[in-house]
Amino acid sequence: MSEESLSVPKPHLIEAILLSSARPVGLGALSSATGLPEEDIRTALADLTQRYSPENSGIVLRNVAGGYLLSTNPLCAPAVERFREDVRPTPLSGAAYEVLSCTLYHGPLTRSAISQLRGVNSDAVVRNLIDRSLLAEVGTDHAHPGSPALLDVTDEFFVAAGAASREDFPTLDSLVGEEEIARVRERLAQASSETPPAEHPPEAP
Amino acid sequence: MSEESLSVPKPHLIEAILLSSARPVGLGALSSATGLPEEDIRTALADLTQRYSPENSGIVLRNVAGGYLLSTNPLCAPAVERFREDVRPTPLSGAAYEVLSCTLYHGPLTRSAISQLRGVNSDAVVRNLIDRSLLAEVGTDHAHPGSPALLDVTDEFFVAAGAASREDFPTLDSLVGEEEIARVRERLAQASSETPPAEHPPEAP
Amino acid sequence: MTFEASGRSLSDFTVELDVYSGPYEWLLALILKEELDIFEVPLRELVDLYLNARNPEAPNALERDTDFAGSAAALILLKSRTLSPILESEAEGDEETISPEQLAERLTEYLKIRRGAQALRERFAANMGHHPTAHALPPRPGRLRLRPGLLSEAARRVFSRRLEPPVEHLGPIIVTLQELASVIHAALVRGPVSYEELVRDMDRLNTAVAFAAALSLAQEGSLRLTQAEPLGPLTLEPVA
Numbered sequence: 001m002s003e004e005s006l007s008v009p010k011p012h013l014i015e016a017i018l019l020s021s022a023r024p025v026g027l028g029a030l031s032s033a034t035g036l037p038e039e040d041i042r043t044a045l046a047d048l049t050q051r052y053s054p055e056n057s058g059i060v061l062r063n064v065a066g067g068y069l070l071s072t073n074p075l076c077a078p079a080v081e082r083f084r085e086d087v088r089p090t091p092l093s094g095a096a097y098e099v100l101s102c103t104l105y106h107g108p109l110t111r112s113a114i115s116q117l118r119g120v121n122s123d124a125v126v127r128n129l130i131d132r133s134l135l136a137e138v139g140t141d142h143a144h145p146g147s148p149a150l151l152d153v154t155d156e157f158f159v160a161a162g163a164a165s166r167e168d169f170p171t172l173d174s175l176v177g178e179e180e181i182a183r184v185r186e187r188l189a190q191a192s193s194e195t196p197p198a199e200h201p202p203e204a205p
Numbered sequence: 206m207s208e209e210s211l212s213v214p215k216p217h218l219i220e221a222i223l224l225s226s227a228r229p230v231g232l233g234a235l236s237s238a239t240g241l242p243e244e245d246i247r248t249a250l251a252d253l254t255q256r257y258s259p260e261n262s263g264i265v266l267r268n269v270a271g272g273y274l275l276s277t278n279p280l281c282a283p284a285v286e287r288f289r290e291d292v293r294p295t296p297l298s299g300a301a302y303e304v305l306s307c308t309l310y311h312g313p314l315t316r317s318a319i320s321q322l323r324g325v326n327s328d329a330v331v332r333n334l335i336d337r338s339l340l341a342e343v344g345t346d347h348a349h350p351g352s353p354a355l356l357d358v359t360d361e362f363f364v365a366a367g368a369a370s371r372e373d374f375p376t377l378d379s380l381v382g383e384e385e386i387a388r389v390r391e392r393l394a395q396a397s398s399e400t401p402p403a404e405h406p407p408e409a410p
Numbered sequence: 411m412t413f414e415a416s417g418r419s420l421s422d423f424t425v426e427l428d429v430y431s432g433p434y435e436w437l438l439a440l441i442l443k444e445e446l447d448i449f450e451v452p453l454r455e456l457v458d459l460y461l462n463a464r465n466p467e468a469p470n471a472l473e474r475d476t477d478f479a480g481s482a483a484a485l486i487l488l489k490s491r492t493l494s495p496i497l498e499s500e501a502e503g504d505e506e507t508i509s510p511e512q513l514a515e516r517l518t519e520y521l522k523i524r525r526g527a528q529a530l531r532e533r534f535a536a537n538m539g540h541h542p543t544a545h546a547l548p549p550r551p552g553r554l555r556l557r558p559g560l561l562s563e564a565a566r567r568v569f570s571r572r573l574e575p576p577v578e579h580l581g582p583i584i585v586t587l588q589e590l591a592s593v594i595h596a597a598l599v600r601g602p603v604s605y606e607e608l609v610r611d612m613d614r615l616n617t618a619v620a621f622a623a624a625l626s627l628a629q630e631g632s633l634r635l636t637q638a639e640p641l642g643p644l645t646l647e648p649v650a
Binding site: 016022070072080084089131156161 | 543558569571
């Protein structure tokens with residue numbers, strides 16, 4: 001049993017995991033993440049179902065698709081919808097723009113090719129962009145060990161950029177010199193000939 | 206007043222909205238989405254702060270970056286991170302914290318002002334902090350030749366620091382005691398009396 | 411000149427020298443700001459102090475060694491540059507004169523910034539375990555606007571970035587400092603190294619500065635240069 005599960009009340013651990021998951025979480029996954037036997041998880045979930053019932057809370061715990069999921073109480077839907085209407089989308093970070101531009105000009109690409117192009121591990125940024133529907137997995141790179149997924153920009157991306165297609169963006173050679181383009185090609189060739197590079201310098205200032 | 210706010214307890218509406226936002230939500234936004242006066246929102250938030258306190262729940266309500274945000278309780282972090290198979294972002298370097306400290310206490314300011322305060326060129330560190338969305342360009346310093354960009358800390362910074370606003374940090378003057386300042390002066394006086402005047406550029410022998 | 415390449419693993423290393431006593435990092439700051447004369451800093455003594463304080467068992471021993479070697483290399487280079495003013499001809503005219511009062515002022519300011527940084531580090535660590543809700547609603551489709559200008563800017567940035575550490579802004583000498591750090595580190599840790607071997611993959615500038623640094627180190631007594639015959643191979647040996 002892990003250390004923290006000794007001191008933290010069991011339902012707390014489960015609440016926290018459920019908050020951090022947008023998808024239903026099964027008993028097995030809850031048990032392995034918390035280090036608690038499924039029996040304990042069941043008991044804790046019974047507590048939580050009470051706490052997060054439609055009568056008691058604006059957040060409800062539902063048992064769906066073989067797992068447990070927190071979601072908003074349907075009674076609160078109008079307020080949530082109004083909130084969604086008002087809210088301004090979070091602007092993208094500089095790193096996110098870089099990943100998008102890599103994919104726009106050289107996509108479809110694997111995650112490791114993106115990291116290779118940027119020179120830093122970009123997996124977290126990629127995940128965020130997938131969550132925001134600006135990138136999507138469009139296939140697999142069978143030439144590579146492990147057949148990693150290939151990513152490309154989405155229709156949502158073109159809409160957000162106010163563009164109809166790739167042709168609407170400035171060409172690569174209008175942005176950087178020949179020498180740079182050659183270097184980038186080389187890097188990409190390297191990325192596809194090598195096994196996925198794990199040795200990227202971490203992205204730390 | 207909107208329909209649902211008649212039947213649904215006020216804290217429930219706020220809970221539901223907070224569940225659906227990964228960014229802190231301000232009083233104004235909560236008020237406009239729920240149709241409730243800010244006074245009521247404040248009361249409801251006080252209830253919720255109790256309900257979602259680190260002692261009572263695996264989900265905590267934080268007042269950060271000028272708004273309210275639901276997050277996992279740090280005590281549950283090991284279980285959450287095991288579940289998400291997350292790699293924690295690379296920790297920031299000492300240099301990065303210094304740049305953030307300069308910007309927090311003296312910002313908005315230009316890159317060269319940061320470098321001047323620290324005594325070393327800080328451009329690379331600044332770029333990384335912008336990539337990590339902890340710093341952002343917020344304007345230009347027209348008083349200076351070339352109108353350099355002005356940098357300031359971002360909402361993400363306040364969230365990462367768990368601070369509601371600048372007022373949440375100790376003042377600069379409280380960080381170093383009078384005796385310490387006196388000691389610096391003493392050391393310098395010593396150094397300048399024991400060494401040939403350091404004001405002159407070093408001369409080659 | 412910069413010590414940016416060094417981490418902050420040496421934050422608890424303090425030194426007691428005639429000209430200065432206090433945190434090593436402050437000493438570096440003082441020298442950088444040319445507020446302490448590099449000639450007044452006995453580099454050899456500094457190396458001895460470090461070696462005495464060194465704890466090879468510490469979990470970050472390697473990082474500390476590398477940081478120290480990096481900053482010591484920088485100091486040596488600085489000293490050698492100061493010795494040969496031909497390399498640096500701009501040291502005249504706009505040199506700022508600073509009164510001890512102003513100096514104290516600036517250092518106090520810097521100390522505050524550092525304390526602020528330490529406090530920030532603690533706050534960030536304490537808040538690290540907060541993960542936000544994953545149930546955020548995506549904004550309505552079409553609400554997000556990407557700025558095409560920023561996309562082009564990002565493309566320019568990525569595709570013209572060299573994969574080496576980004577040091578363009580530091581000037582060519584800095585590359586050398588990082589190389590020097592490892593050069594000196596290797597010399598200190600692994601025993602004798604031939605100069606030819608050290609500089610095999612370096613360009614002319616790096617080779618030249620590495621040579622200057624080796625000479626300077628030898629002059630300091632931190633290493634020995636041996637050459638069996640005139641124009642023969644040159645070997646760098648650590649001093650026992």
